[in-house]
Amino acid sequence: MSKVILSINAGSSSVKVSVFSYADKEPKQLAEIQISGLTAPPAKLTYSRGDENVKDQELSDIKNSQDAYEYILKHLIDDKGLSELNSPDDIEFACHRVVHGGDYSKPTRIDKDTYHHLEALSDLAPLHNAGALEIVKAVHAKCPNTTNVAFFDSAYHQTIPPEAYTYAIDPKRAAKNKLRKYGFHGLSYAFILKACVWHLRSWENETNLIALHLGSGASICCIKGGKSVDTSMGLTPLAGLPGATRSGDVDPSLIFHFTHEAGKPAPGSTKELHITQAEQILNKESGWKAMTGTTDFGEITKRAFEGDAACKLAFDVFVDRIVGYIGSYFVKLNGDVNAVVFAGGIGEKGWQLREAVSAKIKFLGFSPDLKGNENPGKGTVVDVGNPGAEHRLLLCRTDEQLEMARECLEVADEIRKR
Numbered sequence: 460m461s462k463v464i465l466s467i468n469a470g471s472s473s474v475k476v477s478v479f480s481y482a483d484k485e486p487k488q489l490a491e492i493q494i495s496g497l498t499a500p501p502a503k504l505t506y507s508r509g510d511e512n513v514k515d516q517e518l519s520d521i522k523n524s525q526d527a528y529e530y531i532l533k534h535l536i537d538d539k540g541l542s543e544l545n546s547p548d549d550i551e552f553a554c555h556r557v558v559h560g561g562d563y564s565k566p567t568r569i570d571k572d573t574y575h576h577l578e579a580l581s582d583l584a585p586l587h588n589a590g591a592l593e594i595v596k597a598v599h600a601k602c603p604n605t606t607n608v609a610f611f612d613s614a615y616h617q618t619i620p621p622e623a624y625t626y627a628i629d630p631k632r633a634a635k636n637k638l639r640k641y642g643f644h645g646l647s648y649a650f651i652l653k654a655c656v657w658h659l660r661s662w663e664n665e666t667n668l669i670a671l672h673l674g675s676g677a678s679i680c681c682i683k684g685g686k687s688v689d690t691s692m693g694l695t696p697l698a699g700l701p702g703a704t705r706s707g708d709v710d711p712s713l714i715f716h717f718t719h720e721a722g723k724p725a726p727g728s729t730k731e732l733h734i735t736q737a738e739q740i741l742n743k744e745s746g747w748k749a750m751t752g753t754t755d756f757g758e759i760t761k762r763a764f765e766g767d768a769a770c771k772l773a774f775d776v777f778v779d780r781i782v783g784y785i786g787s788y789f790v791k792l793n794g795d796v797n798a799v800v801f802a803g804g805i806g807e808k809g810w811q812l813r814e815a816v817s818a819k820i821k822f823l824g825f826s827p828d829l830k831g832n833e834n835p836g837k838g839t840v841v842d843v844g845n846p847g848a849e850h851r852l853l854l855c856r857t858d859e860q861l862e863m864a865r866e867c868l869e870v871a872d873e874i875r876k877r
């Protein structure tokens with residue numbers, strides 16, 4: 460019986476898992492399952508396999524990523540329609556999206572040593588890596604014969620040059636504490652690059668993109684000759700654009716005026732997982748949630764166009780920050796830009812945001828197509844501007860789980876040998 464790959468994307472508030480078969484070297488998705496709302500109970504289940512669909516079914520007793528993984532595994536095994544997965548032993552590889560990979564540059568089998576390395580890295584991104592590591596433990600316990608492989612969201616950005624990744628601080632302290640720009644959403648950018656190269660019929664090493672991954676966490680990447688040369692997130696995913704609950708860039712002094720307790724441990728912080736009040740406030744209590752009361756950017760957009768002032772301001776702030784980065788990256792690329800690419804939940808579904816951004820950059824040689832943008836066609840990559848323009852406007856339906864499964868098959872033989 461052939462085996463499957465589980466691609467696991469543990470976010471700060473959700474766990475998404477895709478199941479792939481891989482008989483012909485290209486992964487084929489069999490099912491996708493997601494538990495969201497881990498930080499705002501009740502958790503909700505979404506499942507799709509062929510015609511079988513469950514949407515936002517409320518679940519009780521799911522409090523953390525480990526519970527979520529155990530529920531997901533049982534659900535997949537119990538689904539009689541998913542004949543490829545009947546027992547944990549049917550899973551050859553579990554691919555884990557690990558947001559902060561420090562210096563790791565390629566997919567890495569997780570053994571005891573790497574696990575401890577990753578644990579140490581959690582200190583740099585406590586709010587992001589912890590969920591993934593909890594799931595690695597759960598897979599180890601429930602699926603003892605499965606090989607765990609880590610895929611790093613920072614790996615794609617290893618090509619960023621020193622002038623872009625260096626912070627202007629004491630270099631000795633920077634080296635000792637590994638303080639530099641790392642960048643994230645790299646699995647998504649790797650997927651976007653390949654998909655756009657295909658769509659544009661170009662060569663990867665000649666492709667220059669300004670790619671926007673706009674989800675709960677949002678970032679932009681400047682891609683030159685197929686490689687990341689800059690991105691908006693930094694040492695941690697807090698930097699750059701605002702997000703669902705993240706402030707994005709603020710003056711670093713701001714936090715000391717916001718609270719006198721900035722350096723104190725946040726409630727829930729433990730000795731192993733140290734989170735300060737400053738990190739908690741700027742990562743979890745800011746962004747769209749703080750500005751509008753909701754993290755749902757679709758809802759914010761709707762209300763903004765109905766005249767809600769707070770939502771309109773949030774929408775305008777996002778557009779302002781996005782076009783600021785596009786301008787900066789346009790200059791870094793000497794104006795030699797094949798396309799601006801919109802991806803992530805907001806980039807793919809938020810046509811009003813795409814329209815607002817496209818209108819502001821039109822003078823640079825982009826040519827928005829209002830109708831095409833409002834009703835984009837099917838497919839992984841779609842033009843949402845006039846394809847004959849000097850620079851294209853594209854929408855890419857990115858898939859981090861599929862990217863991991865593909866990369867997993869590329870290294871599978873090497874990993875099996877070890």
Ligand SMILES: Nc1ncnc2c1ncn2[C@@H]1O[C@H](COP(=O)(O)OP(=O)(O)O)[C@@H](O)[C@H]1O
Pocket residue numbers: 470473673674675676703754755756757758760803804805808809810
């Ligand atoms: N029609 C829409 N217009 C704008 N934003 C939308 C729309 N539908 C969903 N979204 C937003 O997409 C975001 C989630 O993006 P996604 O990439 O799925 O998130 P995550 O980073 O959690 O993986 C949410 O803010 C959601 O509100």
Ligand SMILES: CC(=O)OP(=O)(O)O
Pocket residue numbers: 470471558612643644674675676677696
């Ligand atoms: C890196 C990051 O921000 O991830 P997410 O968008 O899943 O929160």
Ligand SMILES: [Mg+2]
Pocket residue numbers: 470674675676
């Ligand atoms: Mg995401």
